[in-house]
Amino acid sequence: MKRKFKINTKYVLVILIIILIILVYIYGSIINKHLKIKHFAENNMQVHENNKEQVFKVEKIVICSSANAIDLSEEKNLQDLNIYQYTDIAVYIDNGEEFTNKNTIKELYIDNISLEGSDTVGNKSLNYKNIMNFGLKHEIEENLSDNIKFNIIYTNEQNDTADYNEPTFFTDCSNPITLEYLNNNLVTNYKMDENKQVSFDGSILEDVGISTDSINCKVKFKINIINNQNEKYSCPINFQIPLDDIYEGTTMKAKTTNSSKYIFFRE
Numbered sequence: 001m002k003r004k005f006k007i008n009t010k011y012v013l014v015i016l017i018i019i020l021i022i023l024v025y026i027y028g029s030i031i032n033k034h035l036k037i038k039h040f041a042e043n044n045m046q047v048h049e050n051n052k053e054q055v056f057k058v059e060k061i062v063i064c065s066s067a068n069a070i071d072l073s074e075e076k077n078l079q080d081l082n083i084y085q086y087t088d089i090a091v092y093i094d095n096g097e098e099f100t101n102k103n104t105i106k107e108l109y110i111d112n113i114s115l116e117g118s119d120t121v122g123n124k125s126l127n128y129k130n131i132m133n134f135g136l137k138h139e140i141e142e143n144l145s146d147n148i149k150f151n152i153i154y155t156n157e158q159n160d161t162a163d164y165n166e167p168t169f170f171t172d173c174s175n176p177i178t179l180e181y182l183n184n185n186l187v188t189n190y191k192m193d194e195n196k197q198v199s200f201d202g203s204i205l206e207d208v209g210i211s212t213d214s215i216n217c218k219v220k221f222k223i224n225i226i227n228n229q230n231e232k233y234s235c236p237i238n239f240q241i242p243l244d245d246i247y248e249g250t251t252m253k254a255k256t257t258n259s260s261k262y263i264f265f266r267e
Contacts, residue, residue, distance in 0.1 A: 055095065055096075055233060055264065056094070056095050056103065056173075056225055056233050056235070056263075057093070057235075057262055057263045058237070059094035060254055060256045060257055061089065061090070062090040062252070062255075063088070063090075063241075063242060063252070064087065064134065064251070064252045064253075065250070065251050065253075066085075066135075066137070066201050067085045067186075067203075068201070068204075069082065069084070069198075070082045070084075077194075078191070078194075078198070080189055081189075081190040081191070081192060082184075082189075083186045083187040083188075083190060083210070084122070084182060084183060084184040085182075085186060085215055085243075087181040087241050088129055088135050088178065088181075089129075089178070090131075090178050091176055092176045093176075093177070095172070095173040099172050101228035102228070103173075104171045104172055104173075104228050105226075105227060105228070107150075107152065107226035108169050108177075108224070108225055108226075109147055109149040109150060110147060110148040110179075110222065110223055111147040111222055112221055113147070114218075114219075115181070115218075117216055118214055118215070121183075121186060121210075121214045122184060123183070123184045124181070126179055126180070126221065127182065128166070128167040128180070129178045130178070131164065134178055148167055151163075151166055151169070152169055153170050153171065154171050171228075181219055183217065186210055187208050190208055199249065201250050202249050202251065203249050212243045212246060212247075215243065216243065217240070218239070218241070219237075219238065219239060219240075219241060220238040223236075232267045233264035234267060235262060235263065235264040235265065237262075
């Protein structure tokens with residue numbers, strides 16, 4: 001004798017609703033994935049279009065490295081020296097020969113500052129350097145901020161009254177971006193031998209026993225430009241501070257940057 005099973009329509013309806021929800025979720029996931037792929041492709045195409053034209057690039061980087069000591073003794077007899085190493089950095093930007101709103105500067109700032117080296121020797125910082133003092137010893141300025149914002153000079157009249165002790169840059173890129181890497185307090189309270197002749201430059205590091213390996217550092221930062229069309233361009237910079245010959249005194253090096261990695265990327 002055959003048994004008849006009675007189907008509970010309530011349970012069937014619940015199962016159908018669950019299946020429908022699952023199908024909607026799967027369909028939605030597929031559509032969302034396709035939309036993301038389409039959006040990514042469109043963004044890449046837009047980025048490609050934005051960067052067809054090379055507007056800004058780093059032309060060259062000039063680096064000057066040395067060291068110095070501050071005599072903190074009351075008698076100024078070299079019995080309480082604070083020794084530091086510094087590297088001045090000048091970044092030259094090429095923006096073409098004919099100036100337009102597209103290749104002139106409205107805003108300029110540096111961020112993503114990273115100083116990679118030993119944390120056990122000295123205090124590292126990166127700061128703006130007055131171009132008039134480039135390569136020269138001056139009063140120590142430690143900047144622990146992770147960004148540097150520049151004042152933009154548009155006219156000769158503004159240039160006449162500009163304070164170059166503050167970060168300053170010309171709208172036509174005619175001056176370099178000047179920075180100073182500082183590694184302060186390499187040695188503190190150092191007493192110099194009275195019978196020893198000392199030079200207050202890179203050679204002092206060898207005199208007091210500071211090895212170049214212990215103060216090696218890779219400097220990283222990103223230069224950000226907003227032009228007078230309100231378009232943003234960025235270029236990451238990174239290099240090892242060249243200290244292999246610093247014991248010779250003060251060293252100057254220049255690098256022409258033909259690599260595509262030094263071309264500013266429009267965001």
